Amino acid sequence: MNLKDNIRVIPDFPQPGIRFKDITTLLKNGPAYQAMINEFVDIYKDKEIDLIIGPEARGFVIAAPLAYALGVGFIPVRKPKKLPHETIEVTYDLEYGKDSLVMHKDAILPGQKVLIADDLLATGGTIAATLELAKQLEAEIVGAAFLIELTYLNGRKKLGDMDITTLVQY
Ligand SMILES: O=P(O)(O)OC[C@H]1O[C@H](OP(=O)(O)OP(=O)(O)O)[C@H](O)[C@@H]1O
Numbered sequence: 001m002n003l004k005d006n007i008r009v010i011p012d013f014p015q016p017g018i019r020f021k022d023i024t025t026l027l028k029n030g031p032a033y034q035a036m037i038n039e040f041v042d043i044y045k046d047k048e049i050d051l052i053i054g055p056e057a058r059g060f061v062i063a064a065p066l067a068y069a070l071g072v073g074f075i076p077v078r079k080p081k082k083l084p085h086e087t088i089e090v091t092y093d094l095e096y097g098k099d100s101l102v103m104h105k106d107a108i109l110p111g112q113k114v115l116i117a118d119d120l121l122a123t124g125g126t127i128a129a130t131l132e133l134a135k136q137l138e139a140e141i142v143g144a145a146f147l148i149e150l151t152y153l154n155g156r157k158k159l160g161d162m163d164i165t166t167l168v169q170y
């Protein structure tokens with residue numbers, strides 16, 4: 001299955017100069033969606049992962065089905081004021097803008113092995129913030145998995161020596 005062929009590129013969205021990678025075209029194609037998740041399953045099935053962490057919203061559509069397929073738990077990372085219990089919070093920069101992410105304070109137990117998953121690695125700000133949240137809770141980080149990597153934005157640099165998997169590159 002060629003995953004890249006199922007991703008649509010929209011010029012000048014959400015602002016001039018950004019070439020937006022639209023994954024809705026992949027998600028609506030059942031066999032392509034399943035093939036993507038299965039590729040991740042093959043890579044991570046023997047890594048003894050306890051939890052998969054996904055930042056909202058597009059991270060959920062990767063992290064949750066992957067957690068289900070691996071039979072492990074899913075932890076949502078959300079924008080502020082969405083989680084009902086006590087949270088920890090980190091602020092970060094986007095390719096377009098600035099935002100904060102929060103996680104429940106009791107989401108991860110110290111030493112649990114976690115994988116971070118999202119649809120796309122751009123500047124790395126979102127995942128650096130998610131990583132920071134997981135580190136605050138003393139997680140053991142297995143790595144980070146992305147469907148798409150925008151290599152020209154050098155997001156990997158922000159993530160140090162973390163093990164990173166990306167299935168499609170631009
Ligand atoms: O590597 P970065 O520069 O941080 O950019 C990548 C992030 O940007 C997008 O999310 P966005 O914040 O637009 O939110 P959404 O998933 O709710 O659309 C995308 O889903 C990644 O999470």
Ligand SMILES: Nc1ncnc2[nH]cnc12
Pocket residue numbers: 018019020021022095096120122150
């Ligand atoms: N170019 C892009 N396309 C889709 N999502 C993004 N998130 C950050 N940059 C993006």
